Amino acid sequence: MAHLAVAEAAIPASETVVAVRGICKRYSEVEALRLIDLDFPRGKLTTLLGPSGCGKTTLLKIIAGLIAASSGEVRVNGKPVTGPGPERAFVFQDFALMPWATVMRNVAFGLELQGMGKAERQSIARNYIAEVGLTGFEDKYPHELSGGMRQRVGLARAFAVNAEVLLLDEPFSAVDEQNRRKFQEDLLRLVDKERKTFIFVTHSIEEAVYVSDRIVLLSRRPGRVSQIIEPRIDRTASPDAIRRDQGYLDTVEEIWQGLKHYVD
Amino acid sequence: MILFGYRVPMMASLIVWCVIWEVVGRSGALFLIPPLSSVLVAAFAMVQTATWQSAALVTLHSFSVGMALAILVGIALGVLMGRFKAVDDLFGIWVNIFVSAPLSALVPVLMILFGIGETTVIVTVFLFAVWIIVLDTRAGIQHVPNSLIEMGRSYGASPFALYGKIVLLAALPEILAGIRLGLVRGVKGVVIGQLLVSIIGYGELFELYSRSFDMENFWALTIILFAAAMLMSAAIEHVEKKVDYYAGVR
Numbered sequence: 001m002a003h004l005a006v007a008e009a010a011i012p013a014s015e016t017v018v019a020v021r022g023i024c025k026r027y028s029e030v031e032a033l034r035l036i037d038l039d040f041p042r043g044k045l046t047t048l049l050g051p052s053g054c055g056k057t058t059l060l061k062i063i064a065g066l067i068a069a070s071s072g073e074v075r076v077n078g079k080p081v082t083g084p085g086p087e088r089a090f091v092f093q094d095f096a097l098m099p100w101a102t103v104m105r106n107v108a109f110g111l112e113l114q115g116m117g118k119a120e121r122q123s124i125a126r127n128y129i130a131e132v133g134l135t136g137f138e139d140k141y142p143h144e145l146s147g148g149m150r151q152r153v154g155l156a157r158a159f160a161v162n163a164e165v166l167l168l169d170e171p172f173s174a175v176d177e178q179n180r181r182k183f184q185e186d187l188l189r190l191v192d193k194e195r196k197t198f199i200f201v202t203h204s205i206e207e208a209v210y211v212s213d214r215i216v217l218l219s220r221r222p223g224r225v226s227q228i229i230e231p232r233i234d235r236t237a238s239p240d241a242i243r244r245d246q247g248y249l250d251t252v253e254e255i256w257q258g259l260k261h262y263v264d
Numbered sequence: 265m266i267l268f269g270y271r272v273p274m275m276a277s278l279i280v281w282c283v284i285w286e287v288v289g290r291s292g293a294l295f296l297i298p299p300l301s302s303v304l305v306a307a308f309a310m311v312q313t314a315t316w317q318s319a320a321l322v323t324l325h326s327f328s329v330g331m332a333l334a335i336l337v338g339i340a341l342g343v344l345m346g347r348f349k350a351v352d353d354l355f356g357i358w359v360n361i362f363v364s365a366p367l368s369a370l371v372p373v374l375m376i377l378f379g380i381g382e383t384t385v386i387v388t389v390f391l392f393a394v395w396i397i398v399l400d401t402r403a404g405i406q407h408v409p410n411s412l413i414e415m416g417r418s419y420g421a422s423p424f425a426l427y428g429k430i431v432l433l434a435a436l437p438e439i440l441a442g443i444r445l446g447l448v449r450g451v452k453g454v455v456i457g458q459l460l461v462s463i464i465g466y467g468e469l470f471e472l473y474s475r476s477f478d479m480e481n482f483w484a485l486t487i488i489l490f491a492a493a494m495l496m497s498a499a500i501e502h503v504e505k506k507v508d509y510y511a512g513v514r
Contacts, residue, residue, distance in 0.1 A: 084418040084420060086420060088418070089418070089419070094411050096409070096414065098430065098433070098434075161419065
């Protein structure tokens with residue numbers, strides 16, 4: 001017992017950015033989440049993975065403050081979450097871009113809502129538009145872009161507000177396969193560069209293993225934490241080497257074995 | 265349109281009907297229908313008379329005031345109904361009754377309430393136009409993607425900014441369609457209101473010309489009115505197309 005206590009003390013409290021404690025969520029008849037306890041360490045990309053309908057998006061939206069939990073609480077930097085806040089930014093599955101606004105206005109929209117001046121917010125936005133590889137598309141409208149490019153706009157908007165925690169809700173599920181791979185590689189580069197805490201929801205095992213530092217497996221409804229996996233993959237290797245790495249393939253297999261019995 | 269393998273220009277059908285009108289008019293078979301050419305001559309002379317100009321101004325004034333009220337109230341009520349179920353339950357039945365009710369029958373009652381004058385006409389325009397604006401706005405608001413609203417909330421939009429910068433703009437195509445349909449109904453409202461009150465504006469002139477069987481002037485009046493209604497509707501439609509272009513992807 002003694003060495004366990006030491007191990008726990010070795011992790012300073014500040015390392016945890018988002019703490020989820022005893023979260024339950026019931027929709028009138030359906031129990032979506034049951035007693036979720038999770039810590040999300042600073043600067044890491046943690047993935048919520050599970051079968052469809054396990055409540056992973058619900059959990060993400062509770063952390064975002066968009067949905068209220070039935071019981072339990074979420075703390076960000078020690079402060080309880082009562083609604084959305086500037087330290088968290090959300091990336092939506094369907095992009096949630098304003099179709100009447102240009103790429104520039106969409107990316108700068110979070111800053112616009114914060115009341116930042118036009119010149120200042122546009123220079124920040126221009127920087128992140130370049131960061132996601134959309135330079136030259138500033139004055140285009142969303143319908144002029146491909147699905148992959150639209151989600152890059154959504155990602156740039158989330159980066160632009162300089163939040164500590166980025167919440168990504170299946171960001172690549174509406175993007176075609178080739179673009180998704182490229183996107184995942186870009187995401188890893190941005191995770192490395194921006195040093196932010198990422199919480200990522202996906203239903204793709206390969207995607208989870210490829211991008212995550214930690215993978216939280218949720219069980220089928222009611223969603224509960226069934227397993228936490230930390231893939232040991234050498235991230236310095238090239239993307240193609242990672243996808244053929246034995247550790248990567250073993251982790252994918254391990255998760256599949258864990259999830260297989262949920263699939264009928 | 266393609267006829268017997270030839271491309272027919274857009275306005276060609278209009279020309280066909282104009283020619284038929286002219287021929288029927290010249291044949292003298294129906295005394296109610298004078299030739300189109302003499303109607304146009306009458307129209308040209310009429311717009312220069314002080315009588316017509318003051319009637320047009322009175323009509324335009326009633327119409328604009330009634331429409332402005334209908335647009336304001338219609339959008340406000342439509343937004344509330346689209347967003348709040350309680351408001352929807354409270355007003356839904358009335359809006360649906362009034363949108364299809366024969367409102368002309370109510371004008372005599374309005375005359376008792378608002379007197380024989382401009383107020384009654386304004387109220388008539390309002391009642392004709394407002395319901396379809398409410399219904400279309402409500403539909404537009406209900407179709408605003410939930411993720412856009414969540415996006416606004418998660419990036420810290422105040423309720424005011426959420427409506428001003430996101431919800432109303434996202435619903436704009438439907439709101440504009442409602443206003444266009446409302447305008448057409450408002451034109452009906454102003455004419456019916458004035459006809460029944462019958463002592464002001466266009467209604468007075470209609471009454472005058474039809475009683476004295478002055479068909480040239482009667483038709484001239486009608487054509488001017490139709491043209492004005494169509495132009496307004498076309499103008500809104502033009503804006504709608506532009507907005508649809510930007511709002512097309514959702």
